[in-house]
Amino acid sequence: MDFNGEIQIALLQALWDNVTQQAIELVSETRDAMLNKNSFQEFSNNIFKLKSLLGSLNAKKVVEARGLESTRAALENLNFQLNKACKIIQDCKSGSRIRLLFKSNSILLQMQDMAKDIAKTISSFQLINLDITLDLKTMTNQIIDNLSSMEFQSALATEAIASEIENSISQSNKNQENALKLLEKIAEAVGASVNASMVQTELELLKQEKEEMEAQKKQAEALQLSQLIQFLYSTEIVTRPHDDKRIATYHQQYPIDSFMCPLCHEMMADPVAIPCGHSFERKAIREYFERGERKCPTCRQELLSLDLTPNLSLRNSIEEWKQRDMDLRFQAAVPGIKSDDSSRQNKALEDMQLLMEKPSYATKVAEERLIPKLVEILKDDRLNSAAALKCLYYIAKYCDNHKEAIVEAGAVRRIVKQIYKDGTEPDAIAILLELSERETLAEKIGSTKDCIPLLVSLLSNNNPDVSQNAHNVLQNLSSNTHFVVKMAEAGHFQPFVARFNQGPQETRTLMAAALIQMQLKEINIQVLKDKQFTHNLVQMLSSSTPACKATCLRSIKKLVEYPKMVKRLLKDPVTIPHLLGLISFVRSDPREKEEAAEILALLVGASQHFELQKYQGLQELQSKHNVNLLLQLVASSDPQTKVQFLHLLVELSQKSETARNLIRQDENAVGQLFSLLHSDQPVVKRWTMKLIYCISEGDPAGVSLPPSPAKELAITTLASILTSSLDIEERSTAAGIISQLPKDDITIDEILCKSDTLKAIHEVICSADEEYNGNRAPADQGTSLLENALAALMRYAEPSKPELQRQVGKLELYPSLVRVLSRGSSLAKQRTAIALAKLSQSTSQSVSDTTIMTERSKHSMPMLFLTKLLPNMSWCCSTSSTNGISCSVHGAACSHRDTFCLVKADAVKPLVRTLSETESGVAEASLMALETLLTDHSTLSHATAAIVDNQGVVAILQVLEKGSIPAKTKALDLFQKILNHTQITQTLFQRFEGILIQLLHDDDLKKKAALVLKQMKILPEQSSYF
Secondary structure, three states, X not given: OOHHHHHHHHHHHHHHHHHHHHHHHHHHHHHHOOOOHHHHHHHHHHHHHHHHHHHHOOHHHHHHHHOHHHHHHHHHHHXXXXXXXXXXXXXXXXXXHHHHHHOHHHHHHHHHHHHHHHHHHHHXXXXXXXXXXXXXXXXXXXXXXXXXXXXXXXXXXXXXXXXXXXXXXHOOOOOHHHHHHHHHHHHHHHOOOOOHHHHHHHHHHHHHHHHHHHHOOOHXXXXXXXXXXXXXXXXXXXOOOHHHHHHHHHHOOOOHHHHEOOOOOOEOOOXXXXXXXXXXXXXHHHHHHHOOOXXXXXXXXXXXXXXXXXXXXXHHHHHHHHHHHHHHHHHHHHHHHHOOOHHHHHHHHHHHHHHOOXXXXXXXXXXXXXXXXXHHHOOOOOOOHHHHHHHHHHHHHHOHHHHHHHHHOOHHHHHHHHHHHHOOOHHHHHHHHHHHOOHHHHHHHHHOOOHHHHHHHXXXXXXXXXXXXXXXXXXXXXXXXXHHHHHHHOOOOHHHHHHHHHOOHHHHHHHHHHHHOOOOOHHHHHHHOOHHHHHHHHHHHHOOOHXXXXXXXXXXXXXXXXXXXXXXXXXXXXXXXXXXXXXXXXXXXXXXXXHHHXXXXXXXXXXOOOHHHHOXXXXXXXXXHHHHXXXXXXXXXXXXXXXXXXXXXXXXXXXXXXXXXXXXXXXXXXXXXXXXXXXXOHHHHHHHHHHHHHHHOOOOOOOOOOOOOHHHHHHHHHHHHHHHOOOHHHHHXXXXXXHOOOOOOHHHHHHHHHOOHHHXXXXXXXXXXXXXXXXXXXXXXXXXXXXXXXXXXXXXOOOOOHHHHHHXXXXXXXXXXXXHHHHOOHHXXXXXXXXXXXXXXXXXXXXXXXXXXXXXXXXXOOHHHHHHHOOOOOOOEOOOOOOOOOEOOOEHHHOOOEOOOOOOOOOHHHHHHHOOOOOOOHHHHHHHHHHHHHOOHHHHHHHHHHHHHOOHHHHHHHHHHHOOHHHHHHHHHHHHHHHOOOOOXXXXXXXXXXXXHHHOOXXXXXXXXXXXXXXXXXXXXXOOOO
């Protein structure tokens, strides 16, 4: 048997054990049965034998003989039957003993049927055919025979008592003496004594069972129980409650049994008569005839016709009885609700909520002035508040004139408290919905403390009726501006947006002011980005009312914090023109101009580059007129407003080449900007520097400078800020501007040479190095300062500027610079590699010149004489003097302290490692630096060996696999030179071959890749790739 089969057998065994346990429980329950004890004892004995039989059998063998599914089905059926028999007995023992005697015949018939059903199920197992002992087969046959033939018959005395009970409860006039005699017979039959305690216990059990039948809509059984209750009261052993007296008197006037259908045993709703004259419920008699029956169910007369005739007289009697019954129940329930007895109140509430399904009773309850009492009941935890709510709901639904009374009684506040305390009750929200249909009451509901936040929270309730009703209540409240603001504060913005769009300017101003104070979430923004809402909000900027404009500006400023709102505002063609209108209007309040500029800056800052050409408003903002306007306002505004205009120009310049060009071309504006570097307002100076840096980025000509002497002052000021400022951001921006200064301006070089700019750059690089050594990465501002300081350093590394390079050599900067390659940000690594490339390029050239001179002298000229001959020649880099260890590539030629050599500076390995950087520009810069080692033909072998020894070939391969197109291009150039002077392993050769063949499919790289493959002798000389 497979694993799945074993699991199925195990599950079946568990079911088998459960059936055995159920049999044991049934045996236990039948021990003290009150009716027909001999029959129950016999039944119990057979079930006990069944338990023994099940315990003796092997479930697995039964399955093998009968099959898994049929065995399981038989077991499940047997388990159901044993459980049902157990429940019948339990119900008899726990319920009223009078009812037990009254229904004894029915109960015994049920047990007889159950015994036969159990016998059939045992027989279906076909145990007689199994390979079991003769004793077990004999036991099986005995159990089946005994259960099949078992008869549960009431004792004659019991049947007589049951008949007397039936006759007694059907009599119109109940005699107290006869009732007492019958009760004594009942007591004797069940082994009890007749006393008040016994009667009271029976009454409580009967009433409880009656309530259960009513709850289950079993009307016939409920009526029967009601009649038994009246019978007990007729003994006068206990006093009948006043309300029950009227009901009892009324019930005596009608033969209730005549209203019951003999077939379905329910009170008839649509009685029809058949030809013999007997009446039945239409549906029940139809189903009877459809089964092929042709005799009357009552008199058994053969019917010549199956025609059904409505029994209107009987129907009217039943309807009249029902109506009078409900009236009596109502009359009993009213004092019950008003009483101080909690159990009586709860019973009355249960009855009343059923009655009030009819509008007429809802009106009667209101007229009885029960509304305050019903509201009061909601406060008492002992009372049935759910029933009280249902009653209030019917009044609110059917009695429009009494809605005010519900609110005046404090129902709304009570409902809110109850939901917060005990959870949601659907009827509670339904009451609020009915009340909110009237505008005056809606005002009171919305004004109730915590009501609106509660309703908003119910919008997400799991019960769809609750959430929909809460939504409808809020809709009814949404004509009040104050209420829709409360809804928005609670997170429900649809009514807020709708009200804003419909309201006049005054209303919109109030709502916009409220919006400023709200906590917004992304889900709220989804609603607020409504096209009409944003348009109406922006239109408020054109208002002539200062308060309206100021509120609008502040609310828009709040909304632009969210990207979705930015897009919606930009899509509206009036947004930016209105903001520019506020800025350009001479009489506008400075504060309004400032906030308008700030919003424009936020809008531009949140936009993508392509969006500056996509949206009409952003296109207008970049126009010459508007850029010049902003520059003029920078010059003429007070410091605080000036900052916002500078901020706007910075954001615009970062995104728009058009704006940058317009500012660069305006000489007056450039001069004005540089003059602001001397401002006594630090924030003005800082934003001015940011703007200068922005407009200089990407300009081949470098920073636009004012004419002399302002130019010299500007350079000196920048150098002073870099060297002296205590503000890291200021220093960073100053370094960035210095890095963008025009390259070929000798005046600038002279000023920088005389200043302490390079020392400041050195200090920044060394400080970063110290932070890294302390295992602490520099903060963001510190990283930016380092990156811009390295950019400025590149000016000093230019091969065409030997004087500036010499200053770099004197500062012993190289060790810290090399360490940036291992620890800095990607941009810092890129700029470091470029600086090292420029420095190495100069050294390679000077070493090459030295080598040529040395060859010409055929070693006849001493080094000392050569040094004297070329006093200004830069030889090599070292932190020591000429007695350092010789370079493996350049030898003694790079021993001078003012020169730089990648090998002596231990920069080759860090450069090789950076080739794995995926960020754009890092690998290209490092490849460019490594390539400077291979410019001197006389040192190519040693230089190649230095790269190869530091795993350079493997790193180049990684670049060819994963790098960018520019990096791959440089990697191919470098690899081609290395191949001329070194041999690579077979494994690496094959990897290079594979990747190079792939690169043949790249239009940008295929020619270079083909040249390398030809050099590797993989492609022929005359390939089509050349």
